Amino acid sequence: MGQKPMPFLYVCIQKPGEAQFKTLFDMLEMLQQYIAGYVALTGEEFAVLADKLVVREFERRQLLVQVGEVEEYLSFVVRGLARMYFFKGKTEMITNIAKEGELIGSSSSFLSGKPSCYYVETLEPCTLLSITRANLEKAYRESPKIEKLGRLVTTYFVLQKEEWELECMRLDTRERFLRFVGNNPELLLRVPQKYLASYLNMKPETFSRLKNHVKKRPVAGRP
């Protein structure tokens, strides 16, 4: 925090090509902002992590992980959109949608080293900053602050899941729709409607009915 200019510059400067350098710089800055939400890392501490990252590019509709494979990467989305899902019979059940500035990966498989129960697939072309399990373990051993970051991010995973589960029980369909749209207005434009319906665990018809309803009559209380 407050340590500009970016102290990890020397990490990037070894990468060839001026144009690439700029992009990578921006990517790392995004990641550093994300991390600052959890813990304040010094330049050296951030470099421990930055050193172990790889940049991965994907087209749209590419599978990052299949069911039965072990997830090798935890990824930070620099650009694009991805979803996590499984099949219940013939129906796709979406359990996560991640956009820029968020983490994606079959997290339970990544953490346990066991085969994934989920598919992870890109919805838009994606650029990811990824780290392998082995490299993350190495970073934990090299820096206690990064271990703390790991603890806090994992805690956040648990809390996010808990919050989602409680909301599903506490709120009715309409309330969940309104809450989701209120928190993620841009996803309504970027994600196919049937996927959003699946993510919210409601029928596509219900989703589109609620959407039209909201369009016609703006939510009460809004100016």
Add this chain to the structure above:
Amino acid sequence: MVQTAATYQAALEKLHQHLHSYVPLTKTEFRQMEPFIEIREFDKRVKVIHEGEVERYLNVIAWGLARKYLPVRNKEITIQLASEGHMIHSELSFHYRIPSRSVVETIEPTVFFSISYDSLEQLYEQIPGMERLGRLMITDLFIKSDNRYFNQLRNSTRERFLEYVRNHPDMVQRVPQKYLASFLNIKPETFSRLKHLMRPRKERG
């Protein structure tokens, strides 16, 4: 419920073993942790945290049985059942310091090893190696909760029932049926009907 010092010592020893399964922890290191840990005793059917309170503690059950539930429209939805060695507290409230939506209630007389929010922060700051222990315990919790969520979404009522009964025969004995049914998201009537699956085939009829 009268307990002797030896019983507590034995329970602490068990806690040490439990933590040791995550990271190597010498007796001296565990001794360092002891001052941060509070022992809290409750009778059966006592609310350990009420709706609207801010959760002060992270609890691990020394002995006993407790459940966490969410009050929704005059109903109680059981979201966790915990026995010896398991962690149970109102997580969102504890970590975000916000009023709890869920309630933790004992089912049997229960003793908790509890650590307050502030003590936990101190523990992380003062004792090296605690970060790793915390990270591994929370990772374990995430994997378990993800697994439960996945099963809940994907498996049929019958599959959920059978899987739970197979993996937790002890809990089926100890937990009142209505809580089990709620936890598995199965109607109490359906739960009763499914119980015949627990008996070996030849003994039926």
